[in-house]
Amino acid sequence: xxxxxxxxxxxxxxxxxxxxxxxxxxxxxxxxxxxxxxxxxxxxxxxxxxxxxxxxxxxxxxxxxxxxxxxxxxxxxxxxxxxxxxxxxxxxxxxxxxxxxxxxxxxxxxxxxxxxxxxxxxxxxxxxxxxxxxxxxxxxxxxxxxxxxxxxxxxxxxxxxxxxxxxxxxxxxxxxxxxxxxxxxxxxxxxxxxxxxxxxxxxxxxxxxxxxxxxxxxxxxxxxxxxxxxxxxxxxxxxxxxxxxxxxxxxxxxxxxxxxxxxxxxxxxxxxxxxxxxxxxxxxxxxxxxxxxxxxxxxxxxxxxxxxxxxxxxxxxxxxxxxxxxxxxxxxxxxxxxxxxxxxxxxxxxxxxxxxxxxxxxxxxxxxxxxxxxxxxxxxxxxxxxxxxxxxxxxxx
Ligand SMILES: Cc1ncc(COP(=O)(O)O)c(C=O)c1O
Numbered sequence: 316x317x318x319x320x321x322x323x324x325x326x327x328x329x330x331x332x333x334x335x336x337x338x339x340x341x342x343x344x345x346x347x348x349x350x351x352x353x354x355x356x357x358x359x360x361x362x363x364x365x366x367x368x369x370x371x372x373x374x375x376x377x378x379x380x381x382x383x384x385x386x387x388x389x390x391x392x393x394x395x396x397x398x399x400x401x402x403x404x405x406x407x408x409x410x411x412x413x414x415x416x417x418x419x420x421x422x423x424x425x426x427x428x429x430x431x432x433x434x435x436x437x438x439x440x441x442x443x444x445x446x447x448x449x450x451x452x453x454x455x456x457x458x459x460x461x462x463x464x465x466x467x468x469x470x471x472x473x474x475x476x477x478x479x480x481x482x483x484x485x486x487x488x489x490x491x492x493x494x495x496x497x498x499x500x501x502x503x504x505x506x507x508x509x510x511x512x513x514x515x516x517x518x519x520x521x522x523x524x525x526x527x528x529x530x531x532x533x534x535x536x537x538x539x540x541x542x543x544x545x546x547x548x549x550x551x552x553x554x555x556x557x558x559x560x561x562x563x564x565x566x567x568x569x570x571x572x573x574x575x576x577x578x579x580x581x582x583x584x585x586x587x588x589x590x591x592x593x594x595x596x597x598x599x600x601x602x603x604x605x606x607x608x609x610x611x612x613x614x615x616x617x618x619x620x621x622x623x624x625x626x627x628x629x630x631x632x633x634x635x636x637x638x639x640x641x642x643x644x645x646x647x648x649x650x651x652x653x654x655x656x657x658x659x660x661x662x663x664x665x666x667x668x669x670x671x672x673x674x675x676x677x678x679x680x681x682x683x684x685x686x687x688x689x690x691x692x693x694x695x696x697x698x699x700x701x702x703x704x705x706x707x708x709x710x711x712x
Contacts, residue, residue, distance in 0.1 A: 395502075396452060398451045407437040487511075516645075539561070583689070
């Protein structure tokens with residue numbers, strides 16, 4: 316057994332999702348550092364303009380605001396919508412805690428509803444049933460990069476006079492019925508965290524109609540009516556007015572410098588991700604112990620994550636041991652996500668029990684994310700496939 320593992324194990328550890336940063340990004344960062352302006356300024360503005368074009372933001376260049384995280388983008392969006400104490404926001408348990416934390420940050424109550432069994436996106440039928448007179452917004456997550464059913468959600472939002480705020484941390488580039496995620500007039504939040512499809516180390520983008528973006532721009536910089544770049548530029552004035560107690564959420568030009576080149580590489584990155592997904596699914600699709608991710612025909616999937624589900628009835632080991640076995644074979648993995656209601660803060664505050672949201676929980680218990688990034692070589696992909704199939708072979712029931 317040890318021999319088999321040793322023979323099949325790749326030599327070096329394959330990390331889960333490292334960033335792919337090239338010389339162009341490095342040169343642009345150095346250029347920024349050598350310039351007189353290193354925080355929010357001309358490169359951030361250019362990044363916003365190019366990003367708006369990429370996702371076909373509704374208001375053109377004025378339809379995107381660069382921020383220092385997706386969390387910041389969602390927080391500022393909820394604040395600008397005036398959501399607060401006494402309000403409810405409907406979201407999914409199958410997400411990173413940031414999605415739900417921001418609802419707490421504005422003092423509102425997160426209302427979790429269970430997910431669809433195939434995509435693991437929020438279930439629109441259950442959303443309809445969870446709407447109350449206190450509901451102010453829907454906050455779906457495009458889980459793993461597969462767009463949620465945003466036309467149904469949008470119709471529900473319209474019918475009940477609710478805001479629709481999308482957590483698109485995973486969803487670049489993605490589209491729903493041919494329309495890019497981020498192209499609508501409603502607020503959509505993207506993440507540029509280190510593992511994301513586009514990274515600026517830390518960063519994010521909010522898209523919405525230009526009027527909303529102008530309001531968000533002010534709220535994201537102390538609630539000041541004029542940003543620093545304009546104040547310090549030649550001909551600028553030192554005067555500013557604080558019109559609300561805003562946040563400090565602006566992106567720096569150093570980060571935007573990375574983002575500009577990452578954005579220009581997105582099409583190539585996405586093609587490579589799709590190729591890797593195809594190779595994985597071809598290898599795992601016929602294996603009864605494995606359930607590859609789905610893609611509904613009317614969406615373009617961002618393929619941020621390759622979430623593989625195990626069929627427990629076909630294996631003698633569970634997900635945790637499956638991960639340990641892949642680690643032994645030098646394959647890095649992750650789990651997305653521990654359902655929100657299992658975390659102590661949310662469990663205690665809202666009295667959730669483990670049996671709540673059974674679709675999210677039963678899938679969480681049998682899923683893992685495999686390495687998926689454009690830096691993977693064909694050899695790496697073959698190593699992942701071989702390791703996964705070897706674990707299945709070894710522990711088949
Ligand atoms: C679904 C989801 N939403 C929000 C976030 C938060 O993104 P950021 O770290 O840019 O704030 C993440 C980050 O991992 C995420 O996975």
